[in-house]
Amino acid sequence: MSVDKNMRILVVDDFATMRKVIKNLLKQSGYNNIVEAEDGAEALKVLKSVKVEFVISDWNMPNMNGLEFLEAVRADPELSGLSFLMVTAEALQENVVLAVKAGVSDYIVKPFTAEILNEKIEKILKKS
Amino acid sequence: MEDHDALMILINNLASDFLFIDGKEIDVPTAGKFLNTLDGLIKEADSQKMPQLKGVANGLSFLLEKIVLNGVEDKEAGFDALEKGITLMQEIGESIKNTGSYEGDIDTLAESIATLTGEQLLKDTAEVPREEPQPPEMAEMADASLVRDFIVEGLEYIDEIEVNILNLEQDTENKEYINIIFRPFHSIKGVASFLNLDQIRELAHSLETLLDRARNDELQVTPGLIDVILDGADVLKAMIIQLRDDLEGNPAQPLEVDLPALRKRIQGIEEGRTDIQGIKKVGEILVEDGTVTEEALEEGLKIAGEAVPPKRIGEALIAEGKATPKQVSQALRKQANQTADTSAVRVDVRKLDDLIDMVGELVIAQSIIRQNQIVQSNGDSQLAKSIVQLSSITSEIQKTSTSLRMIPIKQTFQRMSRLVRDLSKATGKSIGIVMEGEDTEIDRNMVDEIYNPLVHMIRNAVDHGIGTPEERIKQGKPERGTIQLSAYHRGGNIVIEISDDGKGLDKDRILKKALENGVVDGSHTLSDQDIYRLIFHPGLSTAKEITDVSGRGVGMDVVKQSVEKLRGKIEIDSVPGEGSTFITRFPLTMAIINGMIVRVGNEKYIIPTVSIRQLLRPEQKLCNMVAGKGETINVMGNLMPLVRLYDLLHIQPEHEHPWEAVTVVIEGENGAKCVLVDEIIGEEEVVIKSLGEGLKGIRGVSGGAIMGDGSVGLIMDPEGLFELSEM
Numbered sequence: 138m139s140v141d142k143n144m145r146i147l148v149v150d151d152f153a154t155m156r157k158v159i160k161n162l163l164k165q166s167g168y169n170n171i172v173e174a175e176d177g178a179e180a181l182k183v184l185k186s187v188k189v190e191f192v193i194s195d196w197n198m199p200n201m202n203g204l205e206f207l208e209a210v211r212a213d214p215e216l217s218g219l220s221f222l223m224v225t226a227e228a229l230q231e232n233v234v235l236a237v238k239a240g241v242s243d244y245i246v247k248p249f250t251a252e253i254l255n256e257k258i259e260k261i262l263k264k265s
Numbered sequence: 266m267e268d269h270d271a272l273m274i275l276i277n278n279l280a281s282d283f284l285f286i287d288g289k290e291i292d293v294p295t296a297g298k299f300l301n302t303l304d305g306l307i308k309e310a311d312s313q314k315m316p317q318l319k320g321v322a323n324g325l326s327f328l329l330e331k332i333v334l335n336g337v338e339d340k341e342a343g344f345d346a347l348e349k350g351i352t353l354m355q356e357i358g359e360s361i362k363n364t365g366s367y368e369g370d371i372d373t374l375a376e377s378i379a380t381l382t383g384e385q386l387l388k389d390t391a392e393v394p395r396e397e398p399q400p401p402e403m404a405e406m407a408d409a410s411l412v413r414d415f416i417v418e419g420l421e422y423i424d425e426i427e428v429n430i431l432n433l434e435q436d437t438e439n440k441e442y443i444n445i446i447f448r449p450f451h452s453i454k455g456v457a458s459f460l461n462l463d464q465i466r467e468l469a470h471s472l473e474t475l476l477d478r479a480r481n482d483e484l485q486v487t488p489g490l491i492d493v494i495l496d497g498a499d500v501l502k503a504m505i506i507q508l509r510d511d512l513e514g515n516p517a518q519p520l521e522v523d524l525p526a527l528r529k530r531i532q533g534i535e536e537g538r539t540d541i542q543g544i545k546k547v548g549e550i551l552v553e554d555g556t557v558t559e560e561a562l563e564e565g566l567k568i569a570g571e572a573v574p575p576k577r578i579g580e581a582l583i584a585e586g587k588a589t590p591k592q593v594s595q596a597l598r599k600q601a602n603q604t605a606d607t608s609a610v611r612v613d614v615r616k617l618d619d620l621i622d623m624v625g626e627l628v629i630a631q632s633i634i635r636q637n638q639i640v641q642s643n644g645d646s647q648l649a650k651s652i653v654q655l656s657s658i659t660s661e662i663q664k665t666s667t668s669l670r671m672i673p674i675k676q677t678f679q680r681m682s683r684l685v686r687d688l689s690k691a692t693g694k695s696i697g698i699v700m701e702g703e704d705t706e707i708d709r710n711m712v713d714e715i716y717n718p719l720v721h722m723i724r725n726a727v728d729h730g731i732g733t734p735e736e737r738i739k740q741g742k743p744e745r746g747t748i749q750l751s752a753y754h755r756g757g758n759i760v761i762e763i764s765d766d767g768k769g770l771d772k773d774r775i776l777k778k779a780l781e782n783g784v785v786d787g788s789h790t791l792s793d794q795d796i797y798r799l800i801f802h803p804g805l806s807t808a809k810e811i812t813d814v815s816g817r818g819v820g821m822d823v824v825k826q827s828v829e830k831l832r833g834k835i836e837i838d839s840v841p842g843e844g845s846t847f848i849t850r851f852p853l854t855m856a857i858i859n860g861m862i863v864r865v866g867n868e869k870y871i872i873p874t875v876s877i878r879q880l881l882r883p884e885q886k887l888c889n890m891v892a893g894k895g896e897t898i899n900v901m902g903n904l905m906p907l908v909r910l911y912d913l914l915h916i917q918p919e920h921e922h923p924w925e926a927v928t929v930v931i932e933g934e935n936g937a938k939c940v941l942v943d944e945i946i947g948e949e950e951v952v953i954k955s956l957g958e959g960l961k962g963i964r965g966v967s968g969g970a971i972m973g974d975g976s977v978g979l980i981m982d983p984e985g986l987f988e989l990s991e992m
Contacts, residue, residue, distance in 0.1 A: 150452075151448070151452065152418060152422075152452035152453075152455065152456060153414065153418055154411060154414040154415045154418050154419075154456045155452060155455055155456050155459075157411055157414060158411060158456060158459045158460075161411070195455075197447070197448055197451050197452075198448070199445070199448060226451060226454065226455055233333065233334055234300065234330050234333070234334075237293055237296055237297040237300060237330075237333050238297050238300050238301050238304070239297070240294060240297050241293060241294070241297065242293060242294055243292070243293040244293065247455045247458055247459070248455075248458040248459045260292075264292050264294070
């Protein structure tokens, strides 16, 4: 089964440059349908307004962090099955367990290459 | 037994879920599910006192975490161990159910988990291994535009750190502040790691780690820690600027930073050393100054140590004739200056508020003594002198104590600059911000209060003031608009000006709208200022022109109200085509008010001086009864309604005719009114006292104050008075 490169991916990070970095990496793997949000709260609004197939979210954000956002997604019956990839930094690995327990699809540690990102995406989508 | 059954169900569910796993690899969502079940199991086993079961569940949970974190090299062996563990739990459960105990072996499993994870199982919360980040392929990544974005955003983030660290310094226990500072470092580190900016990544990482540990209560937020963070932020900034110079092809300035020293300091803080640079000893200072030789110092130290009782080194040197008392005292002063930087004390703001309150009381008490009849009529010149001294000391104390709560307005300005940036993005306008007088100080309690009105004015300037780049180019202006924020002190107020170089106010349009809406009747010629002021009128709300930016439906009337609520004033200056300036004046503190003390009958009242336009005693011919408008007084051509304060307050006045009494012209929302009082006693700074819950919300009265002579006066609220007079 091949992955639909046209699926809509939501990239959530408060640092605009970081969003751009991730977007560039996604584009290198052929994903072009990307929407962005600055934090969890904004991301939830995006999810409510357009159909998104895949979420890539940072952990550490103001207002609503990645974990809270993940929990909100999992608690929402309409969104609970959404593929959710959490981006973490090595200093925050202890948080990974929290995210795993909260139902994250997978996590990825900064920095990463386009290939690794693509592998993660394909792996997650294959399972679901 | 029921509890035990619940436990068995948990274990059996785990076992059957395990059977459904494809291959020998556990994916993240499944691991999450297992971890949650194991958590439940651990709790149950703990409450049912089954240590073996708890131990195994703990071990499995630990192993799973490791697998998820890629901490287990041999995945297949890890999977097998999990399987064994689940079977073991089933055995233990069954055995306890049947025989009440389990005698089998759990150590083999524990050992295999320990071998797999390379750690002892006994530790409940084991450290998670740090994964070595794989360097991404930089050729693809280090795209110049990304670096440029990083520079801009990174510098902004560092500014934010500087602002927020001030907050942390005032409230070191507040985890939210640590979080706010942590985030920018974290973001900078993240992007730097992608862009292969190793120096930046490494520094941001170590600063972030410090904050992370402070957040987890592993480190205390000390002045030393704050200093290192600030210095670290400075260095990061310098590195980013260097990067920018590099990118722009400017000769790169060498980084004038002692990076190893900074690293050492960070490390020192991490290890919990309170590494305040040693304060020099008096002797060292004397040697440095060349006052005494090192030999003489050593000799002096010896003598000082042997003396009974031991002498201080300074004393010994003086006694020996090696140094004069003056030289020693100079050295002592130098030493004191050294400590000045590090001797700041953190004080709870509530304590400060209490202190300032008490000083307020002191000022009043002092003034009561001074105005006391017996004291006044007493001929003793010594007493008079002492009282003068007392008042001057009291007023010094008051000044100093008020200044304790003052902080620079910088922080507010920085927030504004962020706002302008966001707004200009949202509106597609290009706007820069210039700040002036950021170090101007303001009462900490005022900072939050002035925030909202300032935000509204900025929104207005962005939305209505500054045009789109196309419009601006057409008008021959630079494409990029500018908003200038300035602050300065003037006459006990802080003045904050917000200027834009936009279109300026459209006089004709405002006037036309005002006429349409019946806000003005066109019978008077209005000055430019009068016309500008009309935009504060609620009837001229710009609600119809809702845009994304100021679309929250806030008109300038609301801005004016909120400024006035703070006893501030707002003025507008505008030149068509060149821009507008909104000038707001706020009192430096909300605790003290400048009031005009007036007398009506035997009662004294305080009218806030800011709302008084003028004082006058009108001629009889200027006082009229106008049909439908009631009594009016003609003040320089304007008919103003007359408000008889004694009527509203039911007091027997001394004078009933305006031409015998005094008229205070008070500015209100909807124009000025003349308020009739018997006498003006004088102007005084009074400390505002709340009237307490019971008397709160009385119309026309905003608070109480104890006046110089010890009597209590009520502070009038002009708006409320006017409302009363219209009832």
